[in-house]
Amino acid sequence: MVYDCAYSHPAKGAPVLGNVYYMHxxxxxxxxxxxxxxxLDAAAAGFTGLSCDQRGYSPGASxxxxxxxxxxxxxxxxxxxxxxxxxNTTFGxxxxxxxHDQGARIAWHSIAxxxxxxxxxxxxxxxxxxxxVFSNNVMGPNAIVTDQTAEQYLxxxxxxxxxxxxxxxxxARSCKIFGFDTIDSCQISYWWYNxxxxxxxxxxxxxxxxxxxxxxxxxxxxxxTKALTQYPLEGVPQTxxxxxxxxxxxxxxxxxxxxxxxxxxxxxxxTSQLITSKYTSMMNACGHNLIDERPNRCPVAESQKVxxxxxxxxxxxxx
Numbered sequence: 001m002v003y004d005c006a007y008s009h010p011a012k013g014a015p016v017l018g019n020v021y022y023m024h025x026x027x028x029x030x031x032x033x034x035x036x037x038x039x040l041d042a043a044a045a046g047f048t049g050l051s052c053d054q055r056g057y058s059p060g061a062s063x064x065x066x067x068x069x070x071x072x073x074x075x076x077x078x079x080x081x082x083x084x085x086x087x088n089t090t091f092g093x094x095x096x097x098x099x100h101d102q103g104a105r106i107a108w109h110s111i112a113x114x115x116x117x118x119x120x121x122x123x124x125x126x127x128x129x130x131x132x133v134f135s136n137n138v139m140g141p142n143a144i145v146t147d148q149t150a151e152q153y154l155x156x157x158x159x160x161x162x163x164x165x166x167x168x169x170x171x172a173r174s175c176k177i178f179g180f181d182t183i184d185s186c187q188i189s190y191w192w193y194n195x196x197x198x199x200x201x202x203x204x205x206x207x208x209x210x211x212x213x214x215x216x217x218x219x220x221x222x223x224x225t226k227a228l229t230q231y232p233l234e235g236v237p238q239t240x241x242x243x244x245x246x247x248x249x250x251x252x253x254x255x256x257x258x259x260x261x262x263x264x265x266x267x268x269x270x271t272s273q274l275i276t277s278k279y280t281s282m283m284n285a286c287g288h289n290l291i292d293e294r295p296n297r298c299p300v301a302e303s304q305k306v307x308x309x310x311x312x313x314x315x316x317x318x319x
Contacts, residue, residue: 002060003081006032008039008049017046018096018121019087020314021078024054025101025127026189027289028178031057034292038098038307045311047096050085054103056188064184069191071199075110079119096122096314101288102192104128109201112242121317124251124310127261127288130271134261135203135238137270148205150262152215155207157190158197159220159228169219197231200239207233214259242274249278251313253306255286255298278316282309 010016020042024031032051039049055077056062056069078097082088087095097120099107107123108131110116128134137147156162156170163171163186175186196202207226210216215225226233252271254263268281284290284305286298291306 003052003058005050005052008043010043010046015046016048018091020047020049020096020098021082022049022051023099023103023107025103027101029180038310041307041311052081062188066191069195071106071109071195071201074106074195075113075115078110078116094119094121098124098310100126105131105196105202108242112240117247120248122249122313124313126290127254127258129252129267130274131242132274133270138205139203139235139237147262148208149211149213151205152208152210152213153218154193154204155225155229156215156218156220158193160230162190163187166220197236203238204231204236206235244274244276246276249313249316250275251280251309253282253290253309255288255290256283257287260288280313
């Protein structure tokens with residue numbers, strides 16, 4: 001498969017201190033560009049960078065096959081792409097990882113499966129807490145009702161042929177906003193969520209009334225979701241746990257206006273309990289797209305706080 005990627009480099013003749021791989025999530029077409037400012041700032045600090053439109057987002061790497069978007073395959077792409085960029089031949093094959101949204105979930109899964117646990121110099125997770133924290137909050141004896149209801153939209157977007165349900169409502173109201181011009185191209189992006197559930201990386205909450213959360217504003221009713229869902233109504237547990245992270249510094253940032261993955265102090269604290277290496281965290285004033293500087297998304301000053309936090313986490317690997 002062929003991926004569309006962007007590279008950043010320190011100035012010619014400047015010392016190169018390390019490599020950074022940047023992963024987008026469910027952020028729409030050409031999502032690699034979301035890291036433009038982060039990559040420029042990191043290059044100025046001495047770090048090369050790689051950001052790719054991932055599997056399902058690069059036209060040359062988007063097979064229309066459900067199984068191709070399993071989390072195990074998406075996680076393996078981290079190694080394939082960084083190796084292709086030469087990260088495996090410098091700095092002992094180790095690199096820094098920065099990831100947002102579903103990209104961050106994939107990154108956590110790569111740590112859980114030990115694919116990257118010994119390769120990472122640092123990890124910065126944007127919008128997504130420690131994977132075990134998220135899953136424990138939506139499924140199991142310690143589940144939190146507000147988290148469960150906030151995540152009911154996952155029930156809708158993981159329906160079979162979800163973007164076509166109820167007269168293509170998801171395609172009309174969401175896919176086009178994210179730059180997808182066909183139903184098939186958008187459906188592929190939602191298969192990432194199925195891959196997370198199917199490979200045990202992410203719990204799925206029990207089906208619950210939608211209340212006034214995101215699911216209530218998607219034109220797929222509770223009754224329709226219940227009739228069509230391919231997953232048990234009582235929920236699906238996370239079976240591949242990350243456990244304690246101890247080998248590299250971790251930075252977690254989220255936006256207080258995020259209504260997809262709730263950003264509250266308790267989530268930052270829960271994540272800290274599973275990180276025994278250096279851990280830093282931050283909440284900025286934005287929403288889910290906490291480094292998105294496009295109009296009406298996230299003010300530059302707020303985005304820069306997170307970018308500075310990422311760079312501080314990268315530097316801390318050398319302290």
